[in-house]
Amino acid sequence: MKLKLLYAGLAGALLLFGCTPADTSPPVVRVSQPADGVTVNTNGVEVRGSATDERAVARVTYQLNGGPEQRVDVSAGKQVDLKLDVGGLEQGNNVITLNAYDAAGNKGSAQLKVKYQPGAPSVSITQPVAEAVVNVASVTVKGKATDDQQVTRLTYRLNGGAEAEVAITPGAEVDFGFSVGGLAQGNNVVTVSAYDALGLRASAEVSVRYQPGAPGVVITQPAAGTTLNRTGVNVVGRATDDQAVTRLTYQLNGGAEQEVGITAGAQAEFSFAVSGLREGSNTLTVNAYDALGLKGSATASVVYGPLVLTGLVVDNNAGAAVAGSTVTVDGSPATAVTDGDGAFTLHLPAGTYNLSFSKPGYAGSRVEGLRLEADLGPISVVQKRATNPGLATTPPSLSVTTGAGGCGEIAAGADFASVTRAQACVPFRITATAQGSGNMARLIYAGLAKTPGSGFFSNPRFSWPADVNGPDTGNRQLSGAAVAGVNGPTTFEVVAYDLNDNRVHRIYYLDFAQNTASPAVTPVTAFQVLSVTLAQAVGFYGPPKPTAVRLPAASSISVQGAPSADSTLWVELSWNYSGTNPDRFEVWRSFDGSTFARIATLGGAARAYNDGSPQLAVGRRVYYRVDAVGSTTAAGPVLATTPLDRFTVSLLSPAKNQTGVSVRPTFSWSVSRVVGDQRLFAPFILDYPQQGEYFIWSPYFSTGQLFSDADLEVSGNTYSVAYNADGAASLSRLEAHHAYSFDLSAAAVSFDPADPARVEAISIAQDIWNVFHPLGVCNFGGPVCTGEWNEFVTGDGSY
Amino acid sequence: MxxxxxxxxxxxxxxxxxxxxxxxxxxxxxxxxxxxxxxxxxxxxxxxxxxxxxxxxxxxxxxxxxxxxxxxxxxxxxxxxxxxxxxxxxxxxxxxxxRFDRQPIPLPAPRPTAQGLSSQAAFNDPLLPQQWWLGKIGAPDAWSQGAVGTGVTIGVVDSDFDRSHPDLCDQPSRSRCVSGYNAFTLSPYAPTDPFQGNPGRDTHGSGSAGMAAALSNNGQFVAGVAGGDGNPASAARLMPVTIFGGSSGGYAGDFNVAQAVVWAVNGPDGLPPTDPGDSGDGADILNNSWGGGGYSHLLKDAFDYALLNRVVVVASAGNDYRDAYHLPSGLPGVIAVAATNPHDEKTDFSTYGPWVDISAPGDDVLTTYVNLGSKTWLFGGTSAAGPVVAGAAAAVLQVLRDNGLSPTPYQVMRILQMTADPVAGPPAVTAGMGAGRVNVAKAVRLAKGITTPAALPADGSNITVGVLNKAADAGTDMLGFVPFSSVTLVHAATGKQYHAQIGVGPGALFLGSEPGNYRVLAGGPSQLLLGGSEDPQETVVAAPAGSSPLVILRQQADLYETAGGSGPARNETPGTATDLAGFLGTLLPSFTLSAAFDSNNFAHLGLPEGGPDVDVYAISLAEGTTLHLRAASTYIGGQGKVKLSLVAPDQITVVASDTEAAVPASLSFTVGTGQAGTYYVKLEEASGEQGLGYFYRLGVGTNASPAPDF
Missing domain, CATH: 3.30.70.80 (Peptidase S8 propeptide/proteinase inhibitor I9)
Structure with a gap:
């Protein structure tokens, strides 16, 4: 920098003094590109650099390998940027010289060594992939050839044969695609070569296997595992071949091949009848052949069963249907899927079966030891939702022995399957082993003449909390009330649940005998039938509180059901009986009023029964009869009910947590749907949470009043009532700046068309005060705990 | 301040x-x-x-x-x-x-639900893989950070837990269990004493204790949130506070329970934590997996006592299925805990609502049972969720104390809230699950980074609301406060509501309230208990973090109306006069009382309404005593004109009288010889008017000037 200034100063000084010295300094040439000594694969190269002169660069030239100077176009100047193409490089080493001249003729040069080494082409094959297998005798070969100059020629050889030319447009990059025919069966090698103008060559190979294809067969009917109630079946499907399917046959159970007429072609549809299925499992095989004699097959298993087994799968007792659950049968290909109602049908030969039920998102359910001797069903299967996908869905395995034995010469410690008869009691011992890590047994039930489970439907029965007491029940016995009323062929049934809700239900068949008094019998009296629908899928229960449901229609029902279980719809039966208890009561049910089936056998002391069958449905009328059996049978009266639909309520005003509410408020709510013949409501206003949770206004607890449509302002599905409409509230108006709670018990009822004074069905939307049913499911009682409860705060009392 | x-x-x-x-x-x-x-x-x-x-x-x-x-x-x-x-x-x-009707938040009906695998293998409790809930809240991560509850005492207010269970108390010394209190016998007992109750029946407490702090990494049974690292000395200490059980398996009643809570806060040495001689043997955390029923002043006072002594109070939110308030978990300052399932959804049975503070697993959670059978069980309910939070609070408290800090219960709750994970489900439900599902790993991590008091979360506010009688002079009135009025606080920004009832004295305390500005809505006087004209009041209060604002409102009330005789009757005549000494105890030489002319009082007790309201007070005077009286309504801001009379012991003769004009009515009377006896001070409204606004003050001086000088 300093030097420059010095020079500039000097030059300036000189100029100032009008002195122009002679120019003796030559220009300086610098080359910036390419690097000295570089090797290139083209015969031309772009050279860049600069020439500088203290006065001016006047002229620039270049020379190749000492040849004549070639002029480079530049503009004169002190510094000149240079950019030029130098072509005609010779193979091997070249020297490029750049010369810059100034006006005085001083010359500066720079030299650059460049080596020209032309490259060979390259070839790559993109198709087919290596080791490809084709089922025709030709293959399309695709790829790319490149060269630093040009690819001028492309050829291929098949399996080392003559080189065949491939037409291309020469270029530095050539994409090629051509067909190679005449493949030999088995392995082939295709070699592709690319050449450039210098004759340099590159090659690539790909191996291709020509394997003419065997036919394929798909059977679309029957579906695998179909069960049939007849000995013939239609087989439908399609055979395909890469050339043509020329022949089709079938075999039944591995027998001789039977010819099937088809139209030869690449796709051959078939549809033919097969008869002569045997009972049980049958294997159908369909074979297709092509001209080369290659063969393809498909099989389908079908089951012919003269007996019909139907079932209904629900997610809880009297709960929702489980659609899309797959049923499989141990030791058989038979399978089915439940429909939208949770129903399935299997046609099976007589025998004893284990059924498994599976559906994504659901626990596993299994029925073991089901004896099929005649058409049977619908059996009820409970398959609950799995709440944790991390646990196995395999149900527990059971070990059931005779425990301490006895009860009519039953040996101790034997497999319970060996029991054929028992006298007055049933000895047993059950161990339930949960499957999969992190799992454990939760509950074990056992019962005689019933499927044991929730107490509401199956009391009396044996239940065992395995989470607390372990998976082994130890030696136990069913006797007394647990076996009351049973005489004759019956079942001993075990149900176990594990942590993931997987369920196993095992059935044993035996004869049961006990002494009977055989008294004279009379029909039951005070027979009552009530269908109950709850808006909540309730869990297990608390103790019941008997209560009377008083209705504006002046009819009264005392509902004294046994403790409830997980159900949304069931029918409650109750009756009285005078005189000596009969040997047993039999409960009969019909869906048409004329054909009845016996659904339960109860001891002579029973006075109530709850039917939670999955066959009950909203809108489906059902009829019941309870017979007393002793020395004779006394048939009881028949009563029917049509279960009501579920509905819920929304509390509209006051709104939840609303402040500034009027001290003479109007309470309003809506129902999700209008159900039954009459809606019934019991509003409650509580002085809660600031005070003692007592009722400021509760018409139901004051006078037993329920409000129905006639007592309320009704607009569509919306109801309203003014505070203290009945005048019985503790305060004629609410207090200002005070927090209250608005709760509502709501239900709908329907009346027996044959007896309008009888309430035959009830649907409860919400009720924590046991207004409508004694069931105690909630923390502090009530049959339906879910629902709405609105806390609000009044305003300043001026309105 | x-x-x-x-x-x-x-x-x-x-x-x-x-x-x-x-x-x-x-x-x-x-x-x-x-x-x-x-x-x-x-x-x-x-x-x-x-x-x-x-x-x-x-x-x-x-x-x-x-x-x-x-x-x-x-x-x-x-x-x-x-x-x-x-x-x-x-x-x-x-x-x-x-009350005797409170219950443990019972196990929901055994609905088949599922558990999941937990992921950790750090601790060696053999049943740990089946305790999905510990993995869900990040407990193993917290343990690996060393937070296992060391040095913290958890009071399990419940049925007794089985101290013979090796996974609850290390056997035989039971060193990690400390002395507890039996609310049935009202006496303390030692860890080695027999089970207080019936172990076959009173199993609930063993579940609560186990969830919070079953001994962890001891090669046995299950683990708990604050159960130590294998060395019992590192585990949180468990203090049984037995309020369920007794001879019939019931509840010991609010009064005994309040005593038990006080004992637990003080500890065996009987000294509150603020006493310089206190040995620090009281509970740091109280877990309450019980509730239901109505409002109780006594229980609120008991929990306030704990909160004021910096004890963290956790309570289960109830198994009422609905969006509805619950007591005592909903009381201000108490951490209300709702329950979640393996999917972090609200369990169907859990109560929920805007007053819930946080949630924790409470569905089929494996923990300790009593020392019978398999000694473990699937516990459930918000009963199980509450102690999970109690254990998490213990872990956080251990870390903060290690950092030399002494947080308030509100600050501990805030740390748990700030680190909670979202609850899954529809917004209308998840909004009622508090800040989310507790994550003890994140809470501990956050706590570890808090090393100075300034870094603690902002403290809550403690709001006191009192209601004074409109006519009262606070300095001289014998009964200046109006009791039983309902108070609702509404947070201006969030709309969140707090509810309480005012007793006489310091008013209603709202401890640990979310900082912010509040509308204060005071209703009353209670129509059912006091009657009279309604005089609702409203104001606003600013309650920034860590503040303790005092709000005083004034309402008109007459507390003396029925103090005469044995049945409900108005104090309209000398025969049914309010006996001042009997009512107020020892009378000061000069005092005031505040009341009102309002015959709406006690109308719903069946007392006749309407007509002018006359109030008569009886006072016993000795010979030579000079009685000075003064009374006013308009003079102190009311609308009435007081006529003041003194009636002789014969209940008929008016010995002196004055009417309020520009100055209060006043009179003086000296009891002559042979004239000692019960005299009657009669107040009437000169025009027979009454109602809201007709409040008055009466000053009484015995050989002294009537106070105050009004």
Whole structure:
């Protein structure tokens, strides 16, 4: 920098003094590109650099390998940027010289060594992939050839044969695609070569296997595992071949091949009848052949069963249907899927079966030891939702022995399957082993003449909390009330649940005998039938509180059901009986009023029964009869009910947590749907949470009043009532700046068309005060705990 | 200001050591032997007031809790709790039944639900893989950070837990279990004492204790949140506070439970944590997996006592399925805990709502049972969720104390809230699950980074709301406060509501409230208990973090109306006059009382309404005593014109009279020889008007000027 200034100063000084010295300094040439000594694969190269002169660069030239100077176009100047193409490089080493001249003729040069080494082409094959297998005798070969100059020629050889030319447009990059025919069966090698103008060559190979294809067969009917109630079946499907399917046959159970007429072609549809299925499992095989004699097959298993087994799968007792659950049968290909109602049908030969039920998102359910001797069903299967996908869905395995034995010469410690008869009691011992890590047994039930489970439907029965007491029940016995009323062929049934809700239900068949008094019998009296629908899928229960449901229609029902279980719809039966208890009561049910089936056998002391069958449905009328059996049978009266639909309520005003509410408020709510013949409501206003949770206004607890449509302002599905409409509230108006709670018990009822004074069905939307049913499911009682409860705060009392 | 106010509040609630009674010969306390309908719990101001209260209703004082200024009375035959409560209104800070209807938040019906695998393998408890809930809340991560509950004492307010269970107390020394208290016998017991109750029946406490702090990494059974690292000395200490069980498996009653809570806060040495001599043996955290029922002043006072002593109070939110308020978990300052399932959704049975603070797993959670059978069980309910949070609070407290800090219960709750994970489900439901599902790993991590007091979360505010009588002079009035008024606080920004009821005295405390500005809505006077004209009040209060604002509102009330005679009757005549000494106890030489002309009082008790309201007060005067009286309404801001008269012991002769004009009505009278007896001070409104606004103040001086100088 300093030097420059010095020079500039000097030059300036000189100029100032009008002195122009002679120019003796030559220009300086610098080359910036390419690097000295570089090797290139083209015969031309772009050279860049600069020439500088203290006065001016006047002229620039270049020379190749000492040849004549070639002029480079530049503009004169002190510094000149240079950019030029130098072509005609010779193979091997070249020297490029750049010369810059100034006006005085001083010359500066720079030299650059460049080596020209032309490259060979390259070839790559993109198709087919290596080791490809084709089922025709030709293959399309695709790829790319490149060269630093040009690819001028492309050829291929098949399996080392003559080189065949491939037409291309020469270029530095050539994409090629051509067909190679005449493949030999088995392995082939295709070699592709690319050449450039210098004759340099590159090659690539790909191996291709020509394997003419065997036919394929798909059977679309029957579906695998179909069960049939007849000995013939239609087989439908399609055979395909890469050339043509020329022949089709079938075999039944591995027998001789039977010819099937088809139209030869690449796709051959078939549809033919097969008869002569045997009972049980049958294997159908369909074979297709092509001209080369290659063969393809498909099989389908079908089951012919003269007996019909139907079932209904629900997610809880009297709960929702489980659609899309797959049923499989141990030791058989038979399978089915439940429909939208949770129903399935299997046609099976007589025998004893284990059924498994599976559906994504659901626990596993299994029925073991089901004896099929005649058409049977619908059996009820409970398959609950799995709440944790991390646990196995395999149900527990059971070990059931005779425990301490006895009860009519039953040996101790034997497999319970060996029991054929028992006298007055049933000895047993059950161990339930949960499957999969992190799992454990939760509950074990056992019962005689019933499927044991929730107490509401199956009391009396044996239940065992395995989470607390372990998976082994130890030696136990069913006797007394647990076996009351049973005489004759019956079942001993075990149900176990594990942590993931997987369920196993095992059935044993035996004869049961006990002494009977055989008294004279009379029909039951005070027979009552009530269908109950709850808006909540309730869990297990608390103790019941008997209560009377008083209705504006002046009819009264005392509902004294046994403790409830997980159900949304069931029918409650109750009756009285005078005189000596009969040997047993039999409960009969019909869906048409004329054909009845016996659904339960109860001891002579029973006075109530709850039917939670999955066959009950909203809108489906059902009829019941309870017979007393002793020395004779006394048939009881028949009563029917049509279960009501579920509905819920929304509390509209006051709104939840609303402040500034009027001290003479109007309470309003809506129902999700209008159900039954009459809606019934019991509003409650509580002085809660600031005070003692007592009722400021509760018409139901004051006078037993329920409000129905006639007592309320009704607009569509919306109801309203003014505070203290009945005048019985503790305060004629609410207090200002005070927090209250608005709760509502709501239900709908329907009346027996044959007896309008009888309430035959009830649907409860919400009720924590046991207004409508004694069931105690909630923390502090009530049959339906879910629902709405609105806390609000009044305003300043001026309105 | 905050420090001062807290000390004032504490001193109002604290006193000498807990008064213990020797256990009754059959081992159970009087609350359990006296018929429930004859028991009444009252709040009192001082000993003299308590004696006056007892005399008023002819009751026997059975027991007192001096720290809470609460007493249990046995009522005489023929006097119902409701009648007695009405008689004692205003005289007592509150009067309520001793409730026995509270329950453990019971296990929901055993609905088949599922558990999942937990992921960790750090601790060696063999059943740990089946305790999905520990993995879900990040407990193993917290353990690996060293947070296992060391040095923290958790009071399990529940049925007794089985101290013979090796996974609850290390055997045989049971060193990680400390002495507890039996609310049935009202006496402490040692860890090595027998099970207090029936282990076959009273299993709930073993579940609660196990969830919080079953011994972890001891090669046995299950793990708990704050169960140590294998060395029992590293685990949180468990203190049983037995309020369920007894001889019949029930609840020990609010009064005994309040005593038990006070004992647990003080610890065996009987000294509150603020006492310089305290050995620090009280509980740091109280877990309450129980509740239901209505509002109780006594239980609120008991929990306030704990909160003011920096004890973290956790309570289960209830298994009521609905969006509805629950007590006592909904009380201000108490951490209300709802329950979640393996999918972090609300369990179907859990109560929820805007008052819930946080959630925790509570569905099919494997933990310790009593020492029977498999000794473990699938516990459930918000009963199980609460102790998970108690254990997490213990882990956080351990870390903060290691950092030399002493957080308030609100600050501990905030750390848990700030690190909670979202609850899954529809917004209308998840909004009622508090800040989310507790994550103890994140909470511990956050706590570890808090090393100075300034870094602690902002503290809550402690709001006190009191209601003074409109006519009262706070300095001289014998009963200046209006009791039983309902108070609702509404947070201006969030709309969140807090509810309480005012007793007499310090008013309603809203401890640990979310900072912010509040609308204060005071209703009352209580129409059911006091009657009279309604005088609702409203104001706003600013309650920034860590503040302790005091809000005083004024309402018109007449607390003296029925103090005459034995049945509900107005004090309209000398025959039914309010006996001042009987009502107020020892009378000061000069004092004031505030009342109103309003014959709407007690209308729903069947007293006749309408007509001018006349108030008559009886005072016994000796010979030579000079009585000075002064009374005014307009003069003190009311609308009435007071006519003041003094009636002779013959109940007829008016010996002096004056009417308020520009100055208060006043008169003086000296009792002559032979004229000693009961005199009657009669107040009337000169025009026969009455109602809202017609409040008056009466000053009474005996050989002294009537106070105040108004």
């Amino acid at each position: 905050r420090q001062v106010l807290l000390i004032v509040l504490l001193s109002l609630l604290a006193a000498c050591g807990l008064q213990t009674r020797p256990p009754a010969p059959d081992g159970s306390s009087p609350a359990l032997t006296i018929p429930q309908e004859r028991q009444l719990v009252v709040g009192y101001k001082d000993r003299a007031n308590l004696e006056a209260i007892a005399r008023r209703v002819g009751a026997r004082v059975v027991a007192t809790i001096p720290q809470l200024e609460a007493a249990l009375l046995e009522l005489p035959q023929g006097l119902s709790q409701a009648q007695a409560a009405r008689r004692l209104m205003a005289q007592a800070r509150y009067a309520e039944a001793n």
